Amino acid sequence: MAQNVNNIKDHVDLFHQPEYQELFENKKQFEGMPTAEKVQEVAEWTKSWEYREKNFAREALTVNPAKACQPLGALLAAIGFEGTLPFVHGSQGCVAYFRTHLTRHFKEPVSAVSSSMTENAAVFGGLKNMVDGLQNSYALYKPKMIAVCTTCMAEVIGDDLGAFLGNARQDGVIPDDLPVPFAHTPSFVGSHITGYDSMMKSILSTLTEGKKKETTNGKINFIAGFETYIGNVRAIKNIISAFDLEGTLLSDTEMYLDSPNLGEFKMYHEGTSLEDAADSINAEATVTLQTYTTPKTREYIEKKWGQKTYTYRPWGVKGTDEFLMGLSELTGKPIPKEFEIARGRAVDAMTDTQAWVHGKRAAVYGDPDLVMGLLQFMLEMGIEPVHVLVNNSTKEFEEEAKALLAASPYGQQATVWGGKDLWHMRSLLFTEPVDFLVGNSYAKYLQRDTKTPLIRIGYPIFDRHHLHRYSTIGYEGAINLLNWIANGLMDELDRKTDTPSVTDISFDLVR
Amino acid sequence: MATVEDNKKLIADVLSTYPEKAAKKRAKHLGVYEEGEADCGVKSNKQSLPGVMTARGCAYAGSKGVVWGPIKDMVHISHGPVGCGYYSWSGRRNYYIGTTGVDSFGTMQFTSDFQERDIVFGGDKKLAKIIDEIEELFPLNGGVSVQSECPVGLIGDDIESVARTKSKETGKSVVPVRCEGFRGVSQSLGHHIANDMIRDWVFPTADKENAEKGFEGTPYDVAIIGDYNIGGDAWSSRILLEEIGLRVVAQWSGDGTLTEMKATPNVKLNLIHCYRSMNYISRHMEEKYGIPWLEYNFFGPSKIAASLREIASRFDEKIQAKAEEVIEKYRKQSEEIIAKYRPRLEGKTVMMMVGGLRPRHVVPAFKDLGMEIIGTGYEFAHGDDYKRTTGYVEDATLIYDDVTGYEFEEFVKELKPDLVAAGIKEKYVFQKMALPFRQMHSWDYSGPYHGYDGFAIFARDMDLALNSPTWGLIGTPWNK
Numbered sequence: 001m002a003q004n005v006n007n008i009k010d011h012v013d014l015f016h017q018p019e020y021q022e023l024f025e026n027k028k029q030f031e032g033m034p035t036a037e038k039v040q041e042v043a044e045w046t047k048s049w050e051y052r053e054k055n056f057a058r059e060a061l062t063v064n065p066a067k068a069c070q071p072l073g074a075l076l077a078a079i080g081f082e083g084t085l086p087f088v089h090g091s092q093g094c095v096a097y098f099r100t101h102l103t104r105h106f107k108e109p110v111s112a113v114s115s116s117m118t119e120n121a122a123v124f125g126g127l128k129n130m131v132d133g134l135q136n137s138y139a140l141y142k143p144k145m146i147a148v149c150t151t152c153m154a155e156v157i158g159d160d161l162g163a164f165l166g167n168a169r170q171d172g173v174i175p176d177d178l179p180v181p182f183a184h185t186p187s188f189v190g191s192h193i194t195g196y197d198s199m200m201k202s203i204l205s206t207l208t209e210g211k212k213k214e215t216t217n218g219k220i221n222f223i224a225g226f227e228t229y230i231g232n233v234r235a236i237k238n239i240i241s242a243f244d245l246e247g248t249l250l251s252d253t254e255m256y257l258d259s260p261n262l263g264e265f266k267m268y269h270e271g272t273s274l275e276d277a278a279d280s281i282n283a284e285a286t287v288t289l290q291t292y293t294t295p296k297t298r299e300y301i302e303k304k305w306g307q308k309t310y311t312y313r314p315w316g317v318k319g320t321d322e323f324l325m326g327l328s329e330l331t332g333k334p335i336p337k338e339f340e341i342a343r344g345r346a347v348d349a350m351t352d353t354q355a356w357v358h359g360k361r362a363a364v365y366g367d368p369d370l371v372m373g374l375l376q377f378m379l380e381m382g383i384e385p386v387h388v389l390v391n392n393s394t395k396e397f398e399e400e401a402k403a404l405l406a407a408s409p410y411g412q413q414a415t416v417w418g419g420k421d422l423w424h425m426r427s428l429l430f431t432e433p434v435d436f437l438v439g440n441s442y443a444k445y446l447q448r449d450t451k452t453p454l455i456r457i458g459y460p461i462f463d464r465h466h467l468h469r470y471s472t473i474g475y476e477g478a479i480n481l482l483n484w485i486a487n488g489l490m491d492e493l494d495r496k497t498d499t500p501s502v503t504d505i506s507f508d509l510v511r
Numbered sequence: 512m513a514t515v516e517d518n519k520k521l522i523a524d525v526l527s528t529y530p531e532k533a534a535k536k537r538a539k540h541l542g543v544y545e546e547g548e549a550d551c552g553v554k555s556n557k558q559s560l561p562g563v564m565t566a567r568g569c570a571y572a573g574s575k576g577v578v579w580g581p582i583k584d585m586v587h588i589s590h591g592p593v594g595c596g597y598y599s600w601s602g603r604r605n606y607y608i609g610t611t612g613v614d615s616f617g618t619m620q621f622t623s624d625f626q627e628r629d630i631v632f633g634g635d636k637k638l639a640k641i642i643d644e645i646e647e648l649f650p651l652n653g654g655v656s657v658q659s660e661c662p663v664g665l666i667g668d669d670i671e672s673v674a675r676t677k678s679k680e681t682g683k684s685v686v687p688v689r690c691e692g693f694r695g696v697s698q699s700l701g702h703h704i705a706n707d708m709i710r711d712w713v714f715p716t717a718d719k720e721n722a723e724k725g726f727e728g729t730p731y732d733v734a735i736i737g738d739y740n741i742g743g744d745a746w747s748s749r750i751l752l753e754e755i756g757l758r759v760v761a762q763w764s765g766d767g768t769l770t771e772m773k774a775t776p777n778v779k780l781n782l783i784h785c786y787r788s789m790n791y792i793s794r795h796m797e798e799k800y801g802i803p804w805l806e807y808n809f810f811g812p813s814k815i816a817a818s819l820r821e822i823a824s825r826f827d828e829k830i831q832a833k834a835e836e837v838i839e840k841y842r843k844q845s846e847e848i849i850a851k852y853r854p855r856l857e858g859k860t861v862m863m864m865v866g867g868l869r870p871r872h873v874v875p876a877f878k879d880l881g882m883e884i885i886g887t888g889y890e891f892a893h894g895d896d897y898k899r900t901t902g903y904v905e906d907a908t909l910i911y912d913d914v915t916g917y918e919f920e921e922f923v924k925e926l927k928p929d930l931v932a933a934g935i936k937e938k939y940v941f942q943k944m945a946l947p948f949r950q951m952h953s954w955d956y957s958g959p960y961h962g963y964d965g966f967a968i969f970a971r972d973m974d975l976a977l978n979s980p981t982w983g984l985i986g987t988p989w990n991k
Contacts, residue, residue, distance in 0.1 A: 003964050042651055093567075093572050114562075152662045187625075
């Protein structure tokens with residue numbers, strides 16, 4: 001009998017008991033699976049250069065993608081604004097997936113509604129669903145703003161959001177003054193970062209319409225981008241406050257995605273006030289911390305608001321230096337002393353630890369801005385990026401990444417793989433092994449297959465807790481990155497050297 | 512305990528916030544069970560209201576995410592844009608034994624990643640090419656299924672034709688499944704469509720193959736239907752069936768293979784756990800092959816024993832005697848579990864909201880631990896599910912069909928259960944209210960919960976959820 005009341009075994013141990021092992025063995029006779037020899041043979045073949053070439057010759061199939069679809073990003077942009085309810089126009093299953101995905105990463109409730117379109121709407125259009133949906137969601141959830149985006153379905157049948165919202169207002173189902181920004185976010189264009197950009201642009205253009213004043217308000221706008229590290233949101237706020245700036249963070253997801261447990265569920269959190277967001281049109285300038293998640297938004301701000309935009313990527317020491325110096329120049333304020341100390345600590349940590357990572361070969365994948373930030377940090381630590389893979393890449397990204405790598409002696413071995421997926425990465429790791437891999441939770445399959453130590457950085461991270469609460473930007477972020485990478489490698493070293501009298505010669509106490 | 516009248520009033524109060532038309536519609540889905548009634552008195556399987564927070568998914572989720580996805584030796588193509596496959600990737604913990612990427616593909620995500628040009632020009636050619644590429648890179652795949660996403664149905668692609676051609680070329684099953692997310696009102700239609708495709712695209716070739724190959728049957732051959740092996744549930748069930756002397760020749764679809772599926776028309780009895788998702792194919796096998804089916808419940812020792820006896824009653828005395836032996840064998844284990852955990856859980860109240868079978872099937876497992884269900888409801892049940900629920904619930908239990916986020920929160924605030932048991936989207940809402948919570952779709956990364964071995968884990972998990980000292984930390988002491 002498998003279970004003992006004092007030591008209840010769950011799936012981790014239960015199925016290794018002899019009775020279950022026997023069950024698995026017995027079940028095989030009915031399965032019709034290939035023989036163990038055949039499996040072994042094909043498994044070995046998938047590790048070869050020949051397989052890699054076939055794999056890279058793929059034209060139509062995507063296997064294990066490293067990108068999601070547009071509305072996910074639209075939701076992330078929207079929830080950082082005060083009292084905002086995301087409303088996804090289309091088939092309802094999509095919203096269930098977005099909410100689940102975000103919730104599993106942040107371990108926080110994520111509220112969003114759908115217009116629940118079905119076959120009828122496919123034939124007759126989704127107007128009725130939109131009107132009823134706005135009425136119901138307004139009545140139940142009393143939002144201050146409803147942020148509408150679309151799914152594939154609404155896009156394919158060609159629903160006209162602008163006209164639909166006009167109809168809804170005419171029908172009086174929502175108040176006249178309720179802001180309802182909307183963005184077309186088809187999943188067959190771009191990825192989740194495209195959706196972030198579209199929704200951010202729509203929210204800003206909706207809220208700021210008619211709010212342009214003669215003079216600026218002296219503030220600086222900050223746009224974090226598709227930012228899933230709550231520690232980074234806090235880091236930006238700290239910088240704003242340390243500089244004693246008047247700053248507006250567009251959008252501020254800190255309280256929504258890291259809400260305290262005070263015994264009460266709140267659907268809405270402070271976020272960026274709609275008033276501040278409306279006044280963002282009158283700011284001195286807008287600073288974005290990601291490039292590839294904000295192209296349309298930046299273009300809009302420059303052209304329509306006539307406002308200057310600046311992009312900084314405050315990763316690693318140099319990236320953070322540039323950001324702080326840029327901010328100082330922009331505002332005419334000196335860089336606060338505390339950053340000199342924080343910088344010194346980061347540099348101290350980096351010099352202390354550099355020997356453990358110098359010359360280590362790395363593979364990295366993720367969203368383009370994340371990967372650029374990681375590369376900046378790796379190169380200044382003497383880490384050598386080898387495989388750099390971005391599924392939702394652009395030509396601009398690929399050029400920028402190649403230029404960065406080419407300019408460093410540590411970037412000479414790197415190849416940038418744009419538009420490739422994690423099955424491509426698997427071939428790269430087998431044929432040209434590296435010392436470690438940086439990626440999100442899906443990389444654990446690559447770790448298992450290729451035995452490459454994994455450092456979890458990115459989105460989503462489902463299988464480790466609390467990493468998203470830390471920062472990856474600024475000087476403290478540099479220490480966190482170093483901590484994860486160096487200590488991850490030391491954990492691996494301990495695993496390699498832990499068998500008594502066989503491998504444990506280097507099982508050292510002092511590292 | 513609230514009375515029937517209390518709960519009826521509660522429903523009326525909660526509905527008062529809705530616009531009139533919406534309140535009228537939702538009223539039909541909310542009810543109070545009254546003892547002796549033939550069903551739970553609620554309407555079900557209707558379209559969700561637009562603009563409310565429903566927990567429901569779509570037909571694609573029902574087909575790819577539930578029925579087809581866990582067939583381990585097949586490559587399931589999420590045909591359409593990248594998102595649907597990405598979000599349903601490895602979320603349900605359908606355990607399997609196999610070498611992923613070589614002979615098994617359960618935790619992989621294959622997609623045609625539709626771009627704008629595919630919408631404009633159609634995706635059939637791309638699909639054909641994808642199947643060729645799969646054959647080249649994953650030669651040990653047992654077959655392919657095409658799980659179509661919304662745009663595929665809307666642009667009028669002919670995936671059936673591609674499937675026929677490619678099946679001829681590869682000599683393997685290529686199954687087109689029209690499970691576009693806009694079809695139907697929830698996952699439920701996706702289950703049905705998925706079942707129909709097994710009927711139309713798998714069984715016809717199986718009949719031929721079975722006739723040619725011959726199948727050496729025994730009088731004790733059964734199939735497990737509608738167990739997705741979440742956290743290993745199907746295994747902790749299968750072990751009991753084998754222990755009572757039955758031969759399980761197929762397991763659907765958790766840890767299942769296409770070969771097992773094709774062998775199923777040879778069995779003597781189909782044993783169905785998730786009635787909602789796979790009753791269709793069970794009924795079909797009954798009509799076409801004369802195979803009877805039986806719904807069973809392997810949650811908690813009371814129901815496990817009753818189910819084992821009922822299953823055994825369909826066979827000879829040898830099996831019946833063995834069933835008694837097995838029940839006896841595990842009696843001590845279950846008694847020890849109950850002796851340890853019941854005192855910690857006695858009298859605690861629970862509100863549930865899950866998918867296909869659990870809103871009723873886990874009630875007796877809670878009761879075995881002395882816990883009481885005060886509210887339950889399904890995401891996507893049909894009328895027959897609510898009929899089947901009547902034997903499980905007590906008088907005055909609150910029943911909510913396709914409950915909205917708003918309703919669920921209000922009901923919980925009023926009835927103050929000690930534990931809420933629903934899904935990941937609900938989990939943190941209730942934990943913020945300082946309420947212990949267990950995920951009933953995926954067992955919170957735990958499991959199995961089925962069978963005697965699973966019950967031990969179920970009991971342990973309810974205890975760790977309810978009796979964690981962390982709940983006592985909520986509420987700042989200086990504000991109390």
